[in-house]
Amino acid sequence: MGLYPLRDPSLSGSFALRLAIQGGGAPQRRNRRQAGGRGAAKGRGRGKKAASDEEEEEEEEEEEAPRGRRGANRKKATKKQEEDSDEEDNPKRKRGAAGANKRKGRKGQENEESEEDTKKGRRGGKKGGKDEEPKGKKGDAKGKDKGKDKGKEKGKDKGKDKGKDDDKKKKKKKGGSSSDSNSNSEEEDSLSEGEMARLMEEVEEKKKLIANIRNKPWRMHRRLTHLKEAQEFVDKFEGALGKGKGRKWYAYKVMMTKKWIKFQRDFENFRTSCIPWESRIKEVESHFGSSVASYFIFLRWMYGLNMVLFGFTFGLVVIPEVLMGLPYGSIPRKTVPREEQATAQDYSVLMDFDGYCKYSVLFYGYYNNQRTIGLLKFRQPLSYLLVGIGTFGYSLMVVIRTMAKNADVGGGDGEEGEFTFAWKMFTSWDYLIGNAETADNKYASITTSFKESIVDEQENQKDENIHLRRFLRVLANFLITCILGGSGYLIFFVVKRSQAVKDKADASWYEKNELELIMSLLGLVCPPLFETIAELEDYHPRIALKWQLGRIFALFLGNLYTFLLALFDEVNTMIESEQNIKNQSNLMMMEYYANYSRLMNDSEATPPPMDPADVIRGPCWETAVGIEIVKLTVSDIQVTYLTILIGDFARAVIVRFLNYCWCWDLEAGFPSYGEFDISGNVLSLVFNQGMIWMGAFFAPGLVGINVLRLLTSMYYQCWAVMATNVPHERVFKASKSNNFYMGLLLLILFLSLLPVVFAIMTMSPSFDCGPFSGKEKMFDVIMETISLDLPPFMGTVFSYAANPGLIIPAVLLMVRIIVAGRTKTTQTWGAE
């Protein structure tokens, strides 16, 4: 079809066959949206050209059936005969090609006609009448856009049909009318008996002609003209001769079936287009292979997970507080203190999540400890706690379930198998590669892997200086441990220092953001350092990659935990100072009241409540923790985006344009274009998610920020990868890494679970901020609910159930159920 660019990757890509493919790339899907668009485009063009194309269409149709039959049992013996007919066919084919696009657009109508044809062929022409009437009419209705053309042609028909004047009138009327059934039924009444009979006869005659036209010894051209005329005639007049309601009902039914099919198709299209970024990821996949695409699929999966968390957090915590809770400025925890008010709207202050940000729904401190809010008596504190725990519960469930599912799917890789070479031989080509550059890389990577296998084989046989290697490996690990320890200490040191800085009024920007900067820098510098050191070890690259991942992970984790420990340190000092402030605050309250009554000289009068901005506040450690984590997340986002902009984009621009005037080939030589760093990106995504899990309890707004981050990174990174990166030299298998990444995610989930649970279970909440203020422990809110809202016997049941001896088996059982239930669930972390 002329309109279709076949080079379109989605079109041709979907055609590729999935043979023995290495790696579990995401499935190819047809891009239906495009198809829809094309259809529409065709539709637009159809009305105009219909008339001129009609002839060609008929020809096509006429030819098709015999050709199909011929094609099926072609034999060399009959070649000559065929050549003859081909000669006849050829020019028509060409014409047919020209009209083919429109032909598709009008297929609906054509179908009717061809169906009629075949039916009549079988029945011998006479009996078909009744059934076909509605169909003819349907065709009529369908072709109403070209009604005018038909009207014109009618004039031509006139002579042959010996049409009377009233016939002609009718035709014209029909041609213009868009609701044929109505006009038809009117006309039906107006027809006289004799005319009816004659018309019926004529229609029958035409039908006979249509049925037999293939057997007539006419030239093709003549046959076609006759066929066309007859079909048109039948189309027009069959409807007029139908009888009563049955016909309409049938037409209606046919129409509804068509509509229903159309609807299903549209719905299917809609559903496909609802899979977010499908085409985007496909595009990346076709250029970079399934491994890079796996990162984006992972990103999308993360996005889905975070959307659910976002829904919970905002639906059950943030929005109720905004809608039903006390408004801003009503109580101290919802008001910016007087001394901060002057700067509370400054950009720099807001960027530090201080000022108005700090006293907003984004953070823990804003929430009130009212047991119920609003008309619905929404248990806000309880909901807050349950959402906090539910976040972990849901994430845990989803991650474990996905892992179980992946473990089920996996298995298609012969890493440790006995058939190393045979596997490489038969399964190493990725049949979905459609891009020359990627293919070249694949060739290279297959070559490398073969070479590697040869090297492996050789290595297995001979055993050279093992002592030196051992020494080097120990040395490398020692160095890396040093770096890890050093970076940990550095962070600890910086956290300590930043606490000191906090008290200073005139801290510079660097001093304020030192912690985030250092952490991001460590994340940037250490991985390449590890890589360099890892060369000492001389591991097999595959193993080296795992080590590398493990080390970076350890670095991130170490940093995270050092950061946390320092934070807890800070929190402890805050809690210590809290008691002091609490006393002060009470004292001040009393002083205020005393002053009031003294000034008014009236001890009876109740003083107006103190302005909430003036009340002395506690440090509110929860909000402080929340702010730290949010700041860390935001700076992580900034660093990631800047790295892409500078490290990839600027580099690509330089390499691309400086190459014209440089002494060596920049593109092939030293700087070259960046490769997409899958492991690094996945790790930072995983690490980021850990921060979110940890911070979500202290800063409900964090989930929202994260959703935004994932959303933008999807577009940004997709763009960056397509615009600035080159495909990998060594494409590693995506399907294998999936569960490895998921395992990391699970690990970090547990690790971020610990501090939060620790905080909830052991630390006492701030006295003047947050939903749990005034309680000894945060989980007291559950006890409160049990004792106040549930019947008393439930309390005893819960106290038994809280026994650890029962909880642990219950948790184990739940995990078991989740894992076992995987076969029934359809949820996966890919699009598959």
Add this chain to the structure above:
Amino acid sequence: MGSRASTLLREEEIEEIKKETGFSHSQITRLYSRFTSLDKGENGTLSREDFQRIPELAINPLGDRIINAFFTEGEDQVNFRGFMRTLAHFRPIEDNEKNKNAASTEPLNSRANKLLFAFQLYDLDRDDKISRDELLQVLRMMVGVNISDEQLGSIADRTIQEADTNGDNSISFSEFTKVLEKVDVEQKMSIRFLH
């Protein structure tokens, strides 16, 4: 689009294809629209050139062999029926099919048939054995000139050594099946339909 394409196909034809290949009605119309969009000559058949225009096949080292699999001996055109007959190997295995293996004849898309299709890509002389020479040919196509002939030879030897159980220095179909025992052929050698 699919619904329109379907009407170019005759119902009986679809029925026959359905019987022959097991594809569903909508799948056939889907593939038919794919077929017509590949058919640059607009003559209802596909030529080798039409296949070559699919980048995935053009680039594939085994692309020519895959394309060959669509054509019957001595023909250089394939019509929709033939096209579908070959594609039937790639029809996804449905869940209910897995269970009723008591079917009279094995469907074209069974695991064994899928593997046989792959096997025949390697078995050029159709003697039901993949010989060392045939392996070497494939290797050359896959790694080009980057590896010396000597090494290629040893790779081929190793491959056969790994897979060969009966000691005839070639890989038979049963040995081939055994090698790929752990590969999820059912999934990997299937067309992905959206529904």
